[in-house]
Amino acid sequence: MTPRIFIVDDHPMVVEGMRSMLQQLPSVEVCGHATNARSCMGYFVNNTADIVLLDINLPDESGIDVCKLLLQQKPGLKIIALTNFDQLTYIQRMKDAGAKGYLLKNSTLDEIEQAIVAIMNGQEYWLGRDNLRDSLKDNNQLLLTRREVEVLKLIAEGLTNPEIADKLFVSASTIDSHRKSLISKLQVKNTAALIRTALENKII
Amino acid sequence: MTPRIFIVDDHPMVVEGMRSMLQQLPSVEVCGHATNARSCMGYFVNNTADIVLLDINLPDESGIDVCKLLLQQKPGLKIIALTNFDQLTYIQRMKDAGAKGYLLKNSTLDEIEQAIVAIMNGQEYWLGRDNLRDSLKDNNQLLLTRREVEVLKLIAEGLTNPEIADKLFVSASTIDSHRKSLISKLQVKNTAALIRTALENKII
DNA sequence: TTATCCTTCCCCTTAAAAGGGGATTTTAGT
DNA sequence: ACTAAAATCCCCTTTTAAGGGGAAGGATAA
Numbered sequence: 001m002t003p004r005i006f007i008v009d010d011h012p013m014v015v016e017g018m019r020s021m022l023q024q025l026p027s028v029e030v031c032g033h034a035t036n037a038r039s040c041m042g043y044f045v046n047n048t049a050d051i052v053l054l055d056i057n058l059p060d061e062s063g064i065d066v067c068k069l070l071l072q073q074k075p076g077l078k079i080i081a082l083t084n085f086d087q088l089t090y091i092q093r094m095k096d097a098g099a100k101g102y103l104l105k106n107s108t109l110d111e112i113e114q115a116i117v118a119i120m121n122g123q124e125y126w127l128g129r130d131n132l133r134d135s136l137k138d139n140n141q142l143l144l145t146r147r148e149v150e151v152l153k154l155i156a157e158g159l160t161n162p163e164i165a166d167k168l169f170v171s172a173s174t175i176d177s178h179r180k181s182l183i184s185k186l187q188v189k190n191t192a193a194l195i196r197t198a199l200e201n202k203i204i
Numbered sequence: 205m206t207p208r209i210f211i212v213d214d215h216p217m218v219v220e221g222m223r224s225m226l227q228q229l230p231s232v233e234v235c236g237h238a239t240n241a242r243s244c245m246g247y248f249v250n251n252t253a254d255i256v257l258l259d260i261n262l263p264d265e266s267g268i269d270v271c272k273l274l275l276q277q278k279p280g281l282k283i284i285a286l287t288n289f290d291q292l293t294y295i296q297r298m299k300d301a302g303a304k305g306y307l308l309k310n311s312t313l314d315e316i317e318q319a320i321v322a323i324m325n326g327q328e329y330w331l332g333r334d335n336l337r338d339s340l341k342d343n344n345q346l347l348l349t350r351r352e353v354e355v356l357k358l359i360a361e362g363l364t365n366p367e368i369a370d371k372l373f374v375s376a377s378t379i380d381s382h383r384k385s386l387i388s389k390l391q392v393k394n395t396a397a398l399i400r401t402a403l404e405n406k407i408i
Numbered sequence: 409t410t411a412t413c414c415t416t417c418c419c420c421t422t423a424a425a426a427g428g429g430g431a432t433t434t435t436a437g438t
Numbered sequence: 439a440c441t442a443a444a445a446t447c448c449c450c451t452t453t454t455a456a457g458g459g460g461a462a463g464g465a466t467a468a
Contacts (some may be wrong), residue, residue, distance in 0.1 A: 021223035158397030193362030195399040377447050
């Protein structure tokens with residue numbers, strides 16, 4: 001039996017990319033997608049799926065709440081959280097909400113397949129626990145804070161420390177500190193590489 | 205009759221992305237792809253297609269030469285050049301080589317469809333002439349030179365001017381000049397925004 | 409409640425980038 | 439051969455960023 005997969009993400013590009021990758025897996029079928037919580041819930045009123053790939057960040061409601069609601073409605077659903085690099089802090093809450101695993105949005109086809117196979121076999125898929133999060137954390141603290149991501153986005157827009165400081169009503173020293181943490185956490189040596197790494201890992 | 209399209213690009217991601225977008229067009233069929241000039245030529249020994257989406261940069265031979273060779277072998281082929289932002293200078297040569305149009309690699313599905321429809325109707329598709337290239341050039345000279353792109357990539361890797369200078373065996377002043385041209389041409393105010401713009405426009 | 413992390417802020421120094429010029433020599437296309 | 443564009447190099451100044459510290463207040467979760 002081929003698992004039917006429903007994709008929920010507010011970025012059409014992510015949906016398309018994921019759909020295109022899943023289509024390369026013969027044993028899998030994409031049964032639909034939604035770009036917000038409401039249309040996702042709408043789908044599951046009259047339809048169903050085996051696996052839901054669920055983004056944590058949705059425009060209208062948090063993926064965590066959507067996860068809970070979906071499982072109330074369809075207890076058999078297997079939900080895999082879709083997350084970005086910077087949102088790994090939320091995976092614990094997705095787990096608590098009943099998700100069976102998670103995937104980074106920049107996962108390879110192999111990783112996606114592994115996750116689906118594991119979940120369909122009744123296992124869970126939390127490679128972050130041992131592989132990603134912790135290994136990265138051990139190395140150099142890779143989880144960005146909310147403020148850091150906020151500053152990072154402004155840096156990428158071309159603002160200088162003083163300009164960002166003005167915008168966020170803090171001192172330039174503070175922004176300088178954030179910039180230093182960013183450079184240290186992402187293990188790069190300057191802002192140019194920081195922006196590149198951030199974009200390539202879909203942090204911003 | 206549904207046009208059969210052959211994709212030639214050395215980046216698997218571009219091939220996959222293009223294939224996935226083309227599959228959304230009901231009136232189009234992707235008949236194959238190649239990631240280098242040799243396998244492309246090999247395909248056309250025993251097979252054919254209606255339209256070839258041909259990258260200008262191939263690992264083994266220039267897209268311009270491939271274009272000429274293909275048209276010698278299959279005069280009826282309609283070739284559309286696939287180019288990046290920074291390679292627009294080459295479109296004239298692709299035109300001379302017999303191509304019927306060109307598409308940027310970050311084109312939308314609409315643009316791709318327009319190009320295909322136009323080409324299948326016997327027209328050509330050179331929107332760059334009036335839309336892209338000139339409008340951008342008028343504004344602030346947007347075409348990057350080979351050297352500028354080379355420097356840009358090293359900047360994105362986190363190298364400083366002196367480091368890049370060492371690597372390219374030129375003086376740091378030279379790299380400084382290139383960096384200034386890049387910032388001016390892409391109309392950004394610093395390196396952070398430069399890298400972001402470069403990545404978002406697939407210049408690097 | 410304590411420990412941890414986040415956010416905030418400051419000091420210092422040095423290195424690099426930005427902003428403004430100008431100028432020369434290659435390279436390549438007409 | 440000529441010309442336009444590209445690539446090279448230099449001057450100057452000011453502003454930012456980077457690299458090294460440290461430290462205080464607040465939130466929050468075990």
